[in-house]
Amino acid sequence: MAQLQTFKLPHLPDHPVHIALFRDARNAEFLRQQLLDGNTEFEYAFVDAAVVLSTTQVFAAVFRAVNDMMKQRLKSRNVHSEIVHCFSGNNNIATSFRTFGITPATTSLLAIKVSSTLTTEQIQSHLQEHVQGTSLPFSDASIAELNDLSKIRKIYKLDQPAGKPGGARQGKKGKNADQSAGEGRREMEAVVLGMMALRGS
Amino acid sequence: MTDTAEEPLSFPLPLPFSASPPAAFTPLTQGAEAHVYLTSYPTTSSPAILKYRPPKLYRHPLLDRRLTRARLLAEARTLVKCRREGVDVPGVLGADWEAGWICMEVVEGGSVKAALEGWWQDVKGRKEEGSGREDEVLSDLMGRIGRAVGKLHSVGVVHGDLTTSNLMLRPAKKWNLDAAGKEERPNLEGDIVIIDFGLAMQSVQEEDKAVDLYVLERAFGSTHPWAEDMFKKVLRVYSESYKGARIVMKRLEDVRMRGRKKSMIG
Numbered sequence: 001m002a003q004l005q006t007f008k009l010p011h012l013p014d015h016p017v018h019i020a021l022f023r024d025a026r027n028a029e030f031l032r033q034q035l036l037d038g039n040t041e042f043e044y045a046f047v048d049a050a051v052v053l054s055t056t057q058v059f060a061a062v063f064r065a066v067n068d069m070m071k072q073r074l075k076s077r078n079v080h081s082e083i084v085h086c087f088s089g090n091n092n093i094a095t096s097f098r099t100f101g102i103t104p105a106t107t108s109l110l111a112i113k114v115s116s117t118l119t120t121e122q123i124q125s126h127l128q129e130h131v132q133g134t135s136l137p138f139s140d141a142s143i144a145e146l147n148d149l150s151k152i153r154k155i156y157k158l159d160q161p162a163g164k165p166g167g168a169r170q171g172k173k174g175k176n177a178d179q180s181a182g183e184g185r186r187e188m189e190a191v192v193l194g195m196m197a198l199r200g201s
Numbered sequence: 202m203t204d205t206a207e208e209p210l211s212f213p214l215p216l217p218f219s220a221s222p223p224a225a226f227t228p229l230t231q232g233a234e235a236h237v238y239l240t241s242y243p244t245t246s247s248p249a250i251l252k253y254r255p256p257k258l259y260r261h262p263l264l265d266r267r268l269t270r271a272r273l274l275a276e277a278r279t280l281v282k283c284r285r286e287g288v289d290v291p292g293v294l295g296a297d298w299e300a301g302w303i304c305m306e307v308v309e310g311g312s313v314k315a316a317l318e319g320w321w322q323d324v325k326g327r328k329e330e331g332s333g334r335e336d337e338v339l340s341d342l343m344g345r346i347g348r349a350v351g352k353l354h355s356v357g358v359v360h361g362d363l364t365t366s367n368l369m370l371r372p373a374k375k376w377n378l379d380a381a382g383k384e385e386r387p388n389l390e391g392d393i394v395i396i397d398f399g400l401a402m403q404s405v406q407e408e409d410k411a412v413d414l415y416v417l418e419r420a421f422g423s424t425h426p427w428a429e430d431m432f433k434k435v436l437r438v439y440s441e442s443y444k445g446a447r448i449v450m451k452r453l454e455d456v457r458m459r460g461r462k463k464s465m466i467g
């Protein structure tokens with residue numbers, strides 16, 4: 001059974017968020033076609049998990065998309081396409097979809113749905129029926145298995161010669177590799193979330 | 202610099218925060234410009250600082266929106282730039298410049314101002330002999346402040362309101378559980394984290410940087426007069442912290458001179 005988790009974000013009590021993560025997806029082409037056709041049964045944000053950094057980043061993208069929807073300033077068709085756009089620091093929608101959205105080559109896939117009318121079970125069985133892939137729990141550990149940090153660094157231009165993000169806090173002694181890796185991700189996240197928040201400013 | 206009228210209400214907050222009960226927000230400060238709360242964002246398990254600039258009803262609405270937007274974006278953009286370039290500041294988690302809010306990471310610890318006051322009370326109030334290392338401890342803090350301001354200036358950012366309230370002291374993470382529980386005497390250990398970039402600008406002018414130092418020097422003089430002598434250490438470490446710092450130090454002399462003349466005239 002596809003694992004689907006339902007979250008309530010703080011300050012957004014009326015907009016439950018449902019998220020499922022898949023690896024080795026085999027029918028990205030089909031799923032993408034449903035979006036292109038505007039098939040209303042497929043109202044999901046399908047995000048390429050290879051370029052996702054963390055669960056917090058996902059929630060930040062959802063938060064911004066829902067907030068922009070409530071303020072009636074969506075830049076794209078609906079809240080689901082907007083979620084994909086909200087991963088980007090770049091205002092160009094086509095670029096956002098190309099970078100973060102599902103492509104025929106996508107194998108690691110995040111399915112995100114904002115809905116207060118459908119139940120977790122309903123969404124779960126719909127995904128079960130239509131996504132051919134292996135379901136994983138939505139967690140930082142799963143994302144870390146699937147993502148490509150160097151690709152993410154390139155997307156957000158995090159390798160600027162002027163200085164590495166988090167330079168101020170690197171090189172501390174007395175920590176093991178796990179602590180350092182976790183800290184490295186949090187340092188990247190702190191910059192990425194800022195760029196996502198400031199898109200369009 | 203800031204308008205003087207007080208905003209009487211700390212609520213209501215704008216959407217989406219207005220959907221949460223007041224208990225979801227712990228008020229921290231309510232200045233003339235901004236209300237600061239501790240809340241969670243973007244998940245229930247991630248604490249965050251919410252800084253909200255409410256509309257000022259006595260200003261023309263159009264002008265008010267433009268001013269709020271400009272200040273909020275100046276602050277948010279500077280934080281992101283700093284974070285990207287390795288200056289220790291809270292990261293931006295979310296923002297809505299139309300609504301006037303920004304969410305950022307929580308800096309653990311307290312202000313340098315509070316740390317200095319607590320520490321000084323403790324040192325003064327001791328019946329027994331102090332450790333004899335007080336000068337060293339204070340000097341070390343001053344050095345960290347000089348390095349932090351130097352790092353900020355080295356990436357081309359001028360703060361605009363450098364006071365000891367806008368410098369925070371973040372204690373080291375306690376990996377060791379034994380150490381975590383025990384009460385400590387007030388101390389001056391930790392990393393310097395700079396906050397409150399509402400008046401910041403990106404500038405390469407030595408003059409602007411010198412004014413930043415001058416403001417900090419004056420703040421020390423009036424808030425912590427007993428530490429004024431030690432301020433030299435801030436400047437010494439600053440002047441060696443990046444290429445170009447020495448020219449700023451030269452300009453600081455001019456700025457001080459002008460400051461003195463100005464206060465003589467009235």
Ligand SMILES: Nc1ncnc2c1ncn2[C@@H]1O[C@H](COP(=O)(O)OP(=O)(O)OP(=O)(O)O)[C@@H](O)[C@H]1O
Nearest residue numbers: 229230232234235237250291306307308396397399
């Ligand atoms: N990121 C943070 N982490 C922890 N505490 C914070 C943070 N940001 C602000 N604070 C607390 O809130 C207080 C007020 O914040 P800040 O200095 O940014 O606002 P302000 O002085 O009211 O703003 P302005 O000068 O733009 O009117 C700080 O002195 C600090 O105690």
Ligand SMILES: [Mg+2]
Nearest residue numbers: 366367396397
């Ligand atoms: Mg302040």
